[in-house]
Amino acid sequence: MRAEDDAALETLLLPFIDGLLAWPAEATPGGALFLRARDGWPLHQRAWPGLLCEQSFRPEAEALERSGLSLLDEGDERRHALVLVLPPRQRDEARALFARAVARCAPGGRIVACLSNDEGAKSGESDLARIAGKVSSLSKNKCRVFWTAPIDGPADEALAAQWAKADAPRRIVDGRFMSRPGVFAWDRIDGASRLLAEHLPADLSGHAADLGAGYGYLATELLTRCPGITAVDLYEAERRALDLARVNLAPFAGRAALGFHWHDVTRGVDERFDVVVCNPPFHAQGRGDRPDIGRRFIAVAAQALKPSGRLWLVANRHLPYEAELAAHFARVRTVAQDGGFKIVECEKSRAEPTPPARRAPIAPRNRRQ
Numbered sequence: 334m335r336a337e338d339d340a341a342l343e344t345l346l347l348p349f350i351d352g353l354l355a356w357p358a359e360a361t362p363g364g365a366l367f368l369r370a371r372d373g374w375p376l377h378q379r380a381w382p383g384l385l386c387e388q389s390f391r392p393e394a395e396a397l398e399r400s401g402l403s404l405l406d407e408g409d410e411r412r413h414a415l416v417l418v419l420p421p422r423q424r425d426e427a428r429a430l431f432a433r434a435v436a437r438c439a440p441g442g443r444i445v446a447c448l449s450n451d452e453g454a455k456s457g458e459s460d461l462a463r464i465a466g467k468v469s470s471l472s473k474n475k476c477r478v479f480w481t482a483p484i485d486g487p488a489d490e491a492l493a494a495q496w497a498k499a500d501a502p503r504r505i506v507d508g509r510f511m512s513r514p515g516v517f518a519w520d521r522i523d524g525a526s527r528l529l530a531e532h533l534p535a536d537l538s539g540h541a542a543d544l545g546a547g548y549g550y551l552a553t554e555l556l557t558r559c560p561g562i563t564a565v566d567l568y569e570a571e572r573r574a575l576d577l578a579r580v581n582l583a584p585f586a587g588r589a590a591l592g593f594h595w596h597d598v599t600r601g602v603d604e605r606f607d608v609v610v611c612n613p614p615f616h617a618q619g620r621g622d623r624p625d626i627g628r629r630f631i632a633v634a635a636q637a638l639k640p641s642g643r644l645w646l647v648a649n650r651h652l653p654y655e656a657e658l659a660a661h662f663a664r665v666r667t668v669a670q671d672g673g674f675k676i677v678e679c680e681k682s683r684a685e686p687t688p689p690a691r692r693a694p695i696a697p698r699n700r701r702q
Contacts, residue, residue: 339373341419344476345447346375353471354445354480356415359383363413363439366405368430369421372396385413389572392597412439418446420457426515427457429500431464432493440485447478464493502577510581512548516574517614522550525674526612529647530554532668532676537645539607540564542637544598544630547571549578551610556585566592566604599629602637609634609644615652628657635661635681644679 348354357364364383371393377400387405388394397404416434420427434444446461448454454477461479462468466488470479487493500514505521512519518526530551538561543552546567556562567582569575572595582591596602598613613630615623631654634644644662648654650673658665663682667675 339371339375340474341447341449341476342371342373343375344471344474344478345417345419345445346378347471347473347478348445348480350378354443356381357383361414363411363442365415365417366413366437367417367419368434368437369419370397370402370417371419372400372402376400376402385409391570391572391595392599395597410437412437412442414439414442416442416444418444420446420448421515422452423500423515423519424453424456424460425499426513427453428460428464428496429498429514431461432487432496432499435465435484435487435493436497438484441483443481443483445478445480447476449476451475464489464496502580510548510550510553511577513573513577516571516577517547519548523547523612524672525647525649526551528669528671528674529610529612529645529676530558533558533610533645535559537562537608537643540566540604541608541610542566542568542602542604542606542634544568544602544609544611544634544637545570545613546578547574547612549581551612552578553581553585555608555610556582556589562589562608564590564592566594566606568594568596568598568602570595570597598633599626601633604637605639605642606637607639607642609638609642610646611644612647615649624652624654627652627654631657632661635679638681640681642681644677646677646679647674648677649673650675 349356359382367384367386370386370388385405386397386402388397394404416438418430418434420430438444444465446457448457458468458470458477458479464487465481465484468479468481470477502511502513505512533555535558537559541555541562546552546569552565552567556565567578575593575595579593611630611634613627615627627648638644650670658679662679664680666678668678669676
């Protein structure tokens with residue numbers, strides 16, 4: 334298969350391509366809503382009149398916009414004749430998405446969903462049937478697409494109400510942080526981030542950035558451990574995580590200037606910083622390593638740092654970042670290695686380098702999980 338192929342997206346649309354299901358007519362009120370939408374060639378093999386897309390992961394949202402697809406406006410709660418769903422792997426989040434699909438489906442409408450076999454296709458089909466009634470299915474491309482009969486509300490209202498709250502924000506780590514199912518390391522402090530926090534020196538000062546901030550753990554630790562930090566900008570591609578970071582950083586609003594950016598870091602950042610902390614993602618579609626994403630984070634961090642700036646980075650020990658670090662920093666020091674992770678401190682040269690040209694973004698196909 335070509336690298337740009339997306340088996341789940343292709344399979345999701347097969348019932349319409351093969352004539353098993355009819356796409357809503359262009360004049361149908363509400364049209365079609367695509368939850369967790371992502372771009373790919375299957376969306377461009379024919380016209381899909383009235384299609385609105387929703388996506389909280391910034392690289393995917395930008396890809397949809399670049400392709401000319403319409404994104405759902407915030408606060409738009411219309412119901413739709415068709416609701417398409419590409420459920421996430423995390424089951425609580427997926428169940429909440431199914432409950433939302435039922436709530437957004439107009440009377441007589443259908444829900445169509447697809448999962449790859451190795452990401453819980455059978456469980457997803459069973460869950461949709463529990464909340465929306467009998468479903469039909471088709472298997473192809475190592476995926477399963479499944480769809481409801483025309484529905485008029487949930488088949489089980491109590492279960493729908495329960496699942497609608499399945500991914501609701503909640504307190505974790507003895508109440509220290511707000512988190513929710515589906516964001517990276519949602520129910521714990523990630524071991525790599527914890528190790529990095531433990532090694533942050535107290536003398537870090539000035540304007541800091543957290544690249545790939547998640548729900549805000551590293552930023553809170555930076556402000557707690559380093560009294561000289563006067564401002565922190567958090568950059569996070571997953572909007573659901575960034576919303577949590579706003580809550581978790583609220584107690585520091587009087588202590589430092591805070592900025593929250595729903596942003597794809599691989600596109601680069603425009604601000605300049607004294608300090609950057611980073612636990613970069615290194616997975617994309619599937620389970621394989623994507624060290625190119627981490628290398629791009631390193632290049633962006635170097636570009637964003639002032640000449641005297643310092644980068645504190647954590648990464649899996651096996652990831653080959655050393656050449657990228659050496660290319661961008663005058664001094665690279667491994668501070669610690671523990672539990673399969675390495676902590677690296679990097680300092681820029683005092684001489685201002687020529688900023689590298691901004692590259693095209695690297696577009697991961699899914700979120701860190």
